[in-house]
Amino acid sequence: MTTLTKEQTSEFLSGHNHFSIITHCGPDGDTVGSAAALCLGLRQIGKTAHVLENPQVPEKYRYLLENLTKPDAQPGDTIVSVDVAAAQMLSEASRHLENQVDLRIDHHGSATPFAKYELVDSTAAACGEIVYDLITLLGATLDKNMANALYTAVSTDTGCFRYANTTGRSFALAAKCADASGDIMPIAQELFDTVTMGKLRVQSWILEHMHSLCDGKILVCGIPADLQEQLGITEEDMGNLSGFLRSIEGVKMAATVKQDKEGHTGFSVRAVPGYNAAAVCEKFGGGGHKGAAGASMENVTLDDAVAALIAAMPEI
Numbered sequence: 001m002t003t004l005t006k007e008q009t010s011e012f013l014s015g016h017n018h019f020s021i022i023t024h025c026g027p028d029g030d031t032v033g034s035a036a037a038l039c040l041g042l043r044q045i046g047k048t049a050h051v052l053e054n055p056q057v058p059e060k061y062r063y064l065l066e067n068l069t070k071p072d073a074q075p076g077d078t079i080v081s082v083d084v085a086a087a088q089m090l091s092e093a094s095r096h097l098e099n100q101v102d103l104r105i106d107h108h109g110s111a112t113p114f115a116k117y118e119l120v121d122s123t124a125a126a127c128g129e130i131v132y133d134l135i136t137l138l139g140a141t142l143d144k145n146m147a148n149a150l151y152t153a154v155s156t157d158t159g160c161f162r163y164a165n166t167t168g169r170s171f172a173l174a175a176k177c178a179d180a181s182g183d184i185m186p187i188a189q190e191l192f193d194t195v196t197m198g199k200l201r202v203q204s205w206i207l208e209h210m211h212s213l214c215d216g217k218i219l220v221c222g223i224p225a226d227l228q229e230q231l232g233i234t235e236e237d238m239g240n241l242s243g244f245l246r247s248i249e250g251v252k253m254a255a256t257v258k259q260d261k262e263g264h265t266g267f268s269v270r271a272v273p274g275y276n277a278a279a280v281c282e283k284f285g286g287g288g289h290k291g292a293a294g295a296s297m298e299n300v301t302l303d304d305a306v307a308a309l310i311a312a313m314p315e316i
């Protein structure tokens with residue numbers, strides 16, 4: 001594996017003509033947006049480029065790949081991965097190419113290299129920030145479709161410019177996307193201001209079944225194994241429920257206790273600054289960060305697990 005600078009990567013891309021771009025499994029806005037923008041940039045300077053089909057791409061990102069995809073790489077294609085930290089993170093559809101990846105473009109600081117060459121910039125909040133620099137070095141100009149792809153990439157990986165990874169560079173890229181007629185407001189509305197009925201159903205269930213401690217400063221809720229079926233909702237609707245509890249006004253610490261069908265019980269604890277989620281989880285052999293941590297318990301009923309977690313919470 002050889003590490004390249006941005007300039008060397010631009011020369012590498014200039015020196016090849018046929019590209020297959022691959023994304024990661026569980027594709028998010030960054031991998032899809034980065035792949036689409038790189039493909040469009042390479043095409044604009046006269047290269048043949050495609051993004052390899054990834055059936056897992058969520059509906060909301062699919063339009064970004066319109067007219068850009070093909071089913072598989074052809075012999076002689078230069079294979080480039082975007083936003084992929086390790087070979088086992090490659091999309092299922094491109095996993096067979098894991099030993100043939102020529103270039104890995106990524107922003108994950110901890111990674112398991114698998115490509116011949118790599119350009120990794122862990123100071124970038126999104127892989128899209130690196131792709132933008134490359135497109136510019138290649139002499140391509142940001143158009144509306146690239147702007148939509150890159151705005152999607154950088155806004156999703158920064159939680160709409162709110163996460164701690166957000167930098168001036170993230171905002172600067174967003175500004176370039178706005179200047180290039182990117183659909184800023186419709187994209188932001190779809191990605192950050194839209195909630196599914198399923199998510200609202202589970203949130204309302206939680207509000208009725210949670211335990212409120214210390215005058216509502218701590219909220220804990222047990223999630224039975226069959227809740228998803230009971231409410232008829234998707235896996236995605238069940239995501240980040242402890243974050244939802246933490247977002248309620250006045251809450252300092254929040255947790256969900258989620259049981260799966262095998263009886264395995266997982267804790268997900270969230271805390272606002274000044275409180276320590278990891279300290280609670282460490283009592284159960286788990287860990288994480290002050291703001292977000294996890295732990296698990298085996299061979300315990302859901303009620304007993306909830307009681308154990310409540311007992312482990314600090315007095316605040």
Ligand SMILES: [Mn+2]
Nearest residue numbers: 030083127157
């Ligand atoms: Mn990313």
